[in-house]
Amino acid sequence: MDAGPVTLICRALLLDVDGTLVDSAEAVRSAWAAVAEELGADPDAVAAAALARRAPEVAEEFFAPEERQHALDASLRASVASAGLVRALPGAADLLAAVPDGAWGCVTSGRREILTARLRGAGLPVPEVLVTAEDVERGKPDPQPYLRGAELLGVEPADAVALEDTPEGVRSARAAGLRVVGVLGTHAADDLRAAGADALVDAPGGVRVRVADGVLELTVTAPRTASWS
Known part of the structure; x- marks a missing residue:
């Protein structure tokens, strides 16, 4: 061509x-690493996954069923807060x-x-x-x-x-x-x-x-x- x-x-x-x-990318990593640390997951792994997948998919992979809605709510707040990045x-x-x-x-x-x-x-x-x-x-x-x-x-x-x-x-x-x-x-x-x-x-x-x-x-x-x- x-x-x-x-x-x-x-x-x-x-x-x-x-x-x-x-x-x-920096905002996504920051937001999801904060959620992972709060819920006891691996911040690096969660942040890396969040760069390539939708939020519900990240929550389903890394968090227990009873934690997923909290993870989504927390990631929403953290993502809005990190928008300056x-x-x-x-x-x-x-x-x-x-x-x-x-x-x-x-x-x-x-x-x-x-x-x-x-x-x-x-x-x-x-x-x-x-x-x-x-x-x-x-x-x-x-x-x-x-x-x-x-x-x-x-x-x-x-x-x-x-x-x-x-x-x-x-x-x-x-x-x-x-x-x-x-x-x-x-x-x-x-x-x-x-x-x-x-x-x-x-x-x-x-x-x-x-x-x-x-x-x-x-x-x-x-x-x-x-x-x-």
């Missing part, structure tokens, strides 16, 4: 949050500023209160459309989250582009009918390609937006760290 810029035409942008718009990824603020209000939203597997806190902690706006774990019955890689996001934005899935950093997220968006730009950093380029990404970028700043008559023209700059050859 050509390694030069890729142009995608759409009417809306749907973005994952963790690993796509923000670097929240979250940093916007390069170019994220400029990308969001270039897209008109109502033409973008976020689709995430995380909990609403946490993701809202992380966006604010990173100095990024909280969109009107924010699809979180509470809003769907089936999370990524199921298409439901992105179908819901497109519905809330009032566009057909084929008229939207997703930004994702995980193969599960890419598969979710592709199954919903969206085109996908994969953001490197969390997973290998080959994994994002295999999941169906249409293009890759090093960071959100690799996507430039031009707006005309309600149409978004995305110019996607090929990453320096991986080619599309």
